[in-house]
Amino acid sequence: MNFILTLLVAAKGLFIVGGALGGASNVAIAAPALLPGDSVLAMTCSLTNVYPPELRKLALTGTQILLYLFVETWDTERNRPITRVVAENSLRFDAIGDRFVIVRKPGADSLAFTTADSALAASSRFDRIAILQRPAVSSERSYHFVITGVLGSARIDALENKSLDLMYFWKYRRPSVRTEAYRGADLFAHSRGSAQP
Amino acid sequence: MKNWSLRSKTFLLLASVVIAATVPLISYFVVTARGLARFGDDPVVTRVLGEAVRNGGSSAGRNEAALALTRYGQIQALRSSIVRQVIVVSVAYCALIILVSLGLGYLFTSRITRPLAILIRATGEFAMDRLDYRLPITTGGEIGTLIHSFNDMADKLLEARREKVLAERKATWQRVARVIAHEIKNPLTPIKLSTERMYEKFLLQSRDFPEVIKGTTATVLHEIENLQKLVESFHTYAKFPDPVPALASVNDIVSEVCGLFTGPDVRIVRDLAPDLPPLMIDRGQIGQALMNIVKNAVEAIAETGRPGTITVATRIEESHVVIRVRDDGPGIASHHRDRLFQPYFTTKKQGSGIGLALTERIVSLHQGDVACDSTPGEGTVITVFLPIRFTRSPDNRHAGAVPGETPMASGSRQPAAQRSGDGESTDH
Numbered sequence: 001m002n003f004i005l006t007l008l009v010a011a012k013g014l015f016i017v018g019g020a021l022g023g024a025s026n027v028a029i030a031a032p033a034l035l036p037g038d039s040v041l042a043m044t045c046s047l048t049n050v051y052p053p054e055l056r057k058l059a060l061t062g063t064q065i066l067l068y069l070f071v072e073t074w075d076t077e078r079n080r081p082i083t084r085v086v087a088e089n090s091l092r093f094d095a096i097g098d099r100f101v102i103v104r105k106p107g108a109d110s111l112a113f114t115t116a117d118s119a120l121a122a123s124s125r126f127d128r129i130a131i132l133q134r135p136a137v138s139s140e141r142s143y144h145f146v147i148t149g150v151l152g153s154a155r156i157d158a159l160e161n162k163s164l165d166l167m168y169f170w171k172y173r174r175p176s177v178r179t180e181a182y183r184g185a186d187l188f189a190h191s192r193g194s195a196q197p
Numbered sequence: 198m199k200n201w202s203l204r205s206k207t208f209l210l211l212a213s214v215v216i217a218a219t220v221p222l223i224s225y226f227v228v229t230a231r232g233l234a235r236f237g238d239d240p241v242v243t244r245v246l247g248e249a250v251r252n253g254g255s256s257a258g259r260n261e262a263a264l265a266l267t268r269y270g271q272i273q274a275l276r277s278s279i280v281r282q283v284i285v286v287s288v289a290y291c292a293l294i295i296l297v298s299l300g301l302g303y304l305f306t307s308r309i310t311r312p313l314a315i316l317i318r319a320t321g322e323f324a325m326d327r328l329d330y331r332l333p334i335t336t337g338g339e340i341g342t343l344i345h346s347f348n349d350m351a352d353k354l355l356e357a358r359r360e361k362v363l364a365e366r367k368a369t370w371q372r373v374a375r376v377i378a379h380e381i382k383n384p385l386t387p388i389k390l391s392t393e394r395m396y397e398k399f400l401l402q403s404r405d406f407p408e409v410i411k412g413t414t415a416t417v418l419h420e421i422e423n424l425q426k427l428v429e430s431f432h433t434y435a436k437f438p439d440p441v442p443a444l445a446s447v448n449d450i451v452s453e454v455c456g457l458f459t460g461p462d463v464r465i466v467r468d469l470a471p472d473l474p475p476l477m478i479d480r481g482q483i484g485q486a487l488m489n490i491v492k493n494a495v496e497a498i499a500e501t502g503r504p505g506t507i508t509v510a511t512r513i514e515e516s517h518v519v520i521r522v523r524d525d526g527p528g529i530a531s532h533h534r535d536r537l538f539q540p541y542f543t544t545k546k547q548g549s550g551i552g553l554a555l556t557e558r559i560v561s562l563h564q565g566d567v568a569c570d571s572t573p574g575e576g577t578v579i580t581v582f583l584p585i586r587f588t589r590s591p592d593n594r595h596a597g598a599v600p601g602e603t604p605m606a607s608g609s610r611q612p613a614a615q616r617s618g619d620g621e622s623t624d625h
Contacts, residue, residue, distance in 0.1 A: 054274060061270025062263065095250045095263035157264065158271040168278070 025052070025171040029147055032177065036189045041132040043071060047149045047175065050124045055169040058154070060116055064092040065166065066152030067123060071131045076142040076181040085131045088152075091123040106130075132187065139185035148176040203313070204306045211302040215295050223287040230283040238276070242269055312340045316347060328355040376539060380427050384420035391416045430551040437555065440479030440562050447473055447518050447583070450480060451509050454487045461504070463495050468510040473518055476583055478563055483583075486559040486567075489552035490522045490579045497526030497577065513585070517565070520581040528573035537569050556581075 032045035050067065051059060059065045069087040074080065088105040093116075100119030102111040106129075113119035137143060151166035167174070201209075246269060249262035315332060322330040328351060332344045391413035398409045448469045455465045491507065498505030510521045529537065538557040539550075560567045564584055571577035 054278065057274035058271065061274055062267035063271055063274075095247075095266050096259050098251070156271050156275070158268040158275070164275075 029177045039134040042128045046125045062093040068150045070148040072146045087129045089123045137184040142181040144181040145179045207306045219291040230280045442477040444475045445480040464506045466508045482559045486556040489556045494524035517582040523578045525576040529571040
């Protein structure tokens with residue numbers, strides 16, 4: 001009985017202490033690219049080293065893996081956020097269909113992959129996320145963007161459906177990057193071309 | 198480990214018990230966790246479930262197989278983390294248990310060691326002759342009983358000490374009265390005889406009455422003078438003040454005293470130990486005591502009519518500083534040795550016989566002792582023992598002391614020379 005309780009504590013306890021063991025997580029946000037449009041600013045970016053070996057194994061079991069990307073727009077001079085957008089990639093292995101399914105939000109896109117590597121790579125990428133509307137910014141002011149990656153919780157059927165915070169696999173470290181500041185006028189397409197941060 | 202404190206031993210015992218109790222438990226948890234985690238490591242299960250998913254008959258069956266495969270895979274994926282967590286939680290729990298146990302052990306042993314420390318301090322007070330020190334009874338059980346017994350013992354010791362002091366005081370008075378009676382009787386006899394002779398000659402109207410008057414008056418006056426000297430020395434001995442202790446070097450005192458005795462017929466040799474600790478003593482009184490001893494030795498050598506040597510040595514012996522005065526004089530007969538330190542005893546033609554008695558009194562006031570060893574024809578050794586523990590100022594316990602009273606000193610040694618009066622046995 002004590003052992004079962006310990007197992008439940010282990011799952012529910014989010015492996016907080018155990019996360020201190022083992023090597024450091026090296027997940028990072030790579031090459032965010034801004035895509036100015038007429039009225040919407042979009043962004044594409046990828047996360048690297050998202051799936052350490054244990055998380056990869058878990059993903060291959062058919063456990064749903066949720067990966068979030070938080071994009072905050074900050075008024076640089078006032079140093080406060082003005083908008084926040086959350087994108088979600090959900091990866092799940094369909095054992096019956098023998099394929100990997102990725103569902104993207106917002107937008108509810110659904111992608112299917114037959115190989116694990118391509119599915120994992122695709123789930124780490126966020127394409128053309130609308131992060132900013134034109135009316136929200138002023139042309140004369142400066143803005144920068146803070147991008148943060150987060151893993152969500154997974155339901156572990158083997159542990160009586162207990163929720164497991166997958167951030168354990170990233171050692172509870174959220175990768176984050178801050179872009180340089182841009183003038184509001186440069187963030188939308190009618191004034192100049194794509195802006196690469 | 199024999200010299201470890203009670204608290205250390207209790208800590209060790211507690212830590213051993215806790216570790217002995219928790220380490221097997223942790224090991225059991227880890228082994229069991231690893232054992233159960235192996236359930237997720239069977240490729241046959243994975244293959245069979247995979248085939249059931251792919252080739253299973255009904256949709257519901259395939260769904261169930263897929264769910265089972267997912268669960269099995271999750272165990273496989275998470276087992277390392279679970280085992281790691283079991284180890285970490287178990288070790289943390291064990292550490293917490295050890296800390297709590299040691300904390301509780303500290304609290305409980307304090308309840309034992311604190312009264313014991315108080316008891317130890319109380320015995321220290323007893324060693325310093327503070328027999329009126331009592332312990333408050335603030336706890337029950339065995340410690341309370343021990344404290345109660347200690348206080349009872351202290352009461353009985355104090356009572357016994359009072360009775361002994363009274364008995365010694367009485368014995369001393371008796372001894373002094375005997376000596377004084379003896380010393381007074383000696384001059385009274387010639388005074389009486391002279392007065393009777395004078396009276397007889399007066400009644401007979403003898404022709405030699407003037408010469409008889411002259412002779413008997415001279416005798417009476419001489420004996421009265423002796424009586425006066427006796428009274429004077431008695432006064433000196435009775436009113437001898439209590440020592441005023443201060444840190445002093447015994448070697449310095451010896452050197453000072455020896456420097457006072459220079460002469461062609463007596464050679465004084467000093468053999469002083471270099472490592473003597475300073476003592477809390479009355480420098481003047483100890484100097485006087487030593488002077489009496491050296492003076493006696495000088496006079497003894499002078500009686501032989503030939504040159505002699507006096508050796509004054511200082512040493513540390515056990516817990517005492519020892520001053521040893523050795524002379525090569527005529528020695529002291531054994532029947533005289535027993536009375537050497539009695540007041541008014543002397544074998545010399547002149548002298549009050551109070552010097553060595555004063556020496557003995559001074560040394561006793563310093564909680565020391567003096568002994569005499571002598572071989573007729575070879576010489577005499579007088580040894581003074583001063584306790585080294587007398588390095589702290591003692592309480593003044595001798596205010597208004599009775600003449601000849603020997604102060605009650607806990608732990609002082611028995612004198613080597615037995616002191617007695619007129620052939621009666623000593624009452625020690």
